[in-house]
Amino acid sequence: MSRNSVSAGGGDLPDTSRSSLPLPKREVLADSVYEAVKAMVMDHVIQPGARLGIEALSRTLGVSATPVREALARLEADDLVVKRSLSGYRATELLTRAGVEELFEMRLLLEPRAVALATERIEEAGLDRLEALADEMQALPEEGDTYADYGRFAALDQEFHDVLAVASGRTLLAAAVERLHSHLHLFRLSAIAGGSPATVQEHHRILRAVLRRGPRRAAEAMEEHLRLSLQRQLDRFASVAGADED
Template identity: 65%
Template structure:
C-alpha cells in the first residue's frame, strides 16, 4: 500500500477542507444576505427606501454579485420589492389593516394545520418540533436590534413551519411558509419587551400535539395567534 499523502488532506477531507462544509462563495452570499436583512429589519434601510446595489457593494466591501443574490432572496422573503426602472426598494411596513389581514390568514390556516399535525405527525417530526422549542429557551425574545433576536425569530418561523409540514398537507404547509409572517411582524417590533409569552404559548401548542389532541392543538394555536396580534396592536398603540 502506498504511503498516505497528507498534502491531500485526511480521509473525507479533500484538499484539507472538511467534507460537507459550504463553499466560500455560499458563505459570502449568506453573510451579505444576513447583513442586508438586518439593515432592513432595523430600518437602517428605511421602509420604502431605494436599495442601491452599487452603494451596498461599496459599504459591505464585496462585489455586486452577492448583493444581487441577497436582494433576490429578500424579495422572496417579502422584505424588498423590485420595480422596473427604479430597482429594489424596501417594502413598506404593515399598516394596522395589513397586520390584521395577515393574522386573519394565519388564523384560517395554522389552527387547521396544527390539528392535522396532532393527527398525522411522525415521531421524528414530533421530536423536531420539541427540539425547536428547547432551542428557543436559550435565545432572547424580540427586544432591541435584529441581531439580538435573530435566532429567536428564525426559530419562531421554524416552529410554525415544522407544524405545518407535520400536517402532511403540502399545499397548506406551503401557504403557511409563504406568508413569511415572522419577518413582517418582527420588523414592526420597536419597543422593549420585558416578558414575552411566546415560548409559553408554543409549549402549550406542543403539549396538545404530543398528546394527539387535535381540537386542543388547534385551540392552542388560535389562542397563540390571537394573543400575538393583540401584543402587536398594543405595541403600535404605545409606540
C-alpha cells in the same frame, strides 16, 4: 421604536456597517451578504420604501455586485424588498395596523387547521424537532431591539410554525403558511417587550397538545396563541399612537 434609520437611496450606506459585518470565505459569501442586507432592512438602516442601490451596497460591504444581486433576489422572495421596473429594488413598507389584522386573519384560517392535521400525522422526528425548538427558544435571552438580538428567536419561532404546517401533510396549506413570512414582517415592526416569554409559554401549550395527539386541543391552543399574539401587536400600535399624542 428607537432605531438609527438612514436612507439607502442612491448613496453610500454608513461606514459603521462595514466594521460590524465581517465577511467570511467565498463559499459562504452569498449567505453573509444576504444576512447583512437583511439586517439593514430589518433594523431600518435601510428605511422602509428606500431604494437599495446595488453599487452602494457593494461598496459598503466590500464585495462585488453579484452576491448583492443574489441577496436582493432572496430578499424579494422574503417580501422584504420589491423590484420595480426602471427604479430597481426598494425596501417594502411596514405593515399597518390593518395589514397586521389581515395577516392574522389569514393565519387564523390556516394554522389551527394545519396543527390539527399535524397532530394526527406528525412523526417522531417532527416531534423531536418541535421539542428542540421550544427548548432553544426558552433558553434564549430576552430579545433586544436589533435583528442581531432577536433574529435567532424570530427564526426559531417561524420554524416552529413551519414544522407544524409541513407535518399537516397538505402541501398547499404548508406553502401558504410559509409564504406569509409573518414573523419577518412582525419583527421588523420592532420586538415586543415581554413577547418572548409569552410566546414560549404558548408554544409549549401547543406542543403538549400535539404530543398528546389531541387535534381539537392543538387547534384551540394555536388559535389562542395567534389571538394573543395579535393583541400584543395591536397594543404596540396603541402604544405608538399614545406616544405620538404626548
